[in-house]
Amino acid sequence: MQNRLSVLAGEGQLVTDTLAQAATAGFDVQVLSLTARTDLSDWAPVKCSLNNPIGIILTLRAFKTTHICMVGGLKVSDKQRAGLFGLLHRKSKKKRNSGDTGLSRLIGALELTTGAKVIGVQELLPDIVAQPGLNAGPRLSTEVLAHCEHALACARQIGALDIGQAVVAAGMRIVGAEDIGGTDALIARIGRYRADGLTGDGTTPLILAKAKKPEQPASVDLPAIGPDTVRAASAAGISVVVIEAGGTLLIDKANLFAQAEALGVSILAIGEV
Incomplete structure (x- = not known):
């Protein structure tokens, strides 16, 4: 099965560097643009918002993604954090921490929900x-x-x-x-x-x-x-x-x-x- 990489793109040059390397590595690439950018048109980006986390999940599932990579700067509000945590941990009875360390624990839940593996950008660009x-x-x-x-x-x-x-x-x-x-x-x-x-x-x-x-x-x-x-x-x-x-x-x-x-x-x- 072809590896299919979904890049959740924030701000900065690292996004375009990652996309180029992913294509070179043989991934089929999907771009979910989470910020307003004008330099990703060659990648046919799907505009997504953290205000609609279920829309992001459905987009990932529709692509049948095998790998997810979160790249670039991103500002996340309290409301957006709570929405993400609530969606991915809706069945959890544990105390919720929607800070950065709490959101980090959502990685396993995201992988379970989408069936994809979350990878770091350094796995694609080890030289950085x-x-x-x-x-x-x-x-x-x-x-x-x-x-x-x-x-x-x-x-x-x-x-x-x-x-x-x-x-x-x-x-x-x-x-x-x-x-x-x-x-x-x-x-x-x-x-x-x-x-x-x-x-x-x-x-x-x-x-x-x-x-x-x-x-x-x-x-x-x-x-x-x-x-x-x-x-x-x-x-x-x-x-x-x-x-x-x-x-x-x-x-x-x-x-x-x-x-x-x-x-x-x-x-x-x-x-x-």
Whole structure:
């Protein structure tokens, strides 16, 4: 039987990269567009909405999909989260958690409902997964490396509370944490704090740390950074980005590294693949 891949498409370049690779790999591809895009016309996208989760399920079933891949940025409201959880766990008597860790548990229910396997984008594009060590930018001192370890550990703690995936540190002090607004909003806040003289004027660099939430499966919403992340971070006074090796996606990697080198932003991946 031919493998049939349904891509639930959000925002960003990673969507088109994934579609091209899926076609090369021999998948029959269906695109469910969950955001307004003008660059997917070659893929005959089916416009879908998280406000109508049953419509998404029926579309997947009609295609007889064998694999599902969720790709790209997506804003999900409280109402949409509740609708998704209610549909896929309508028979469950367990306490519902509609946060990101709760939604992550819906993967098994989605697979059961559709008969398809949910895969991570890194299974199609393995080269975008961060490798251990200094990926780009200036070398870091022993002191700053210790600060990076601390910042990444704090990012994991924020994730354990299901708040976000990222923090910003000034030395061993956490000066900001990601919330519902996402990483871009966190970076923008740090820029404002720096402009107000609240942080960023010490002897150690500001560090952005991103980490996968402890209960988060690898098939959904892995932390990602790209050229835009580095440009925004640099503008906000952040000169180090620390991520998890094997657990972070590098969007437009060549351009990302080039931007980091040009702006003097260090990208450090900690851990093993």
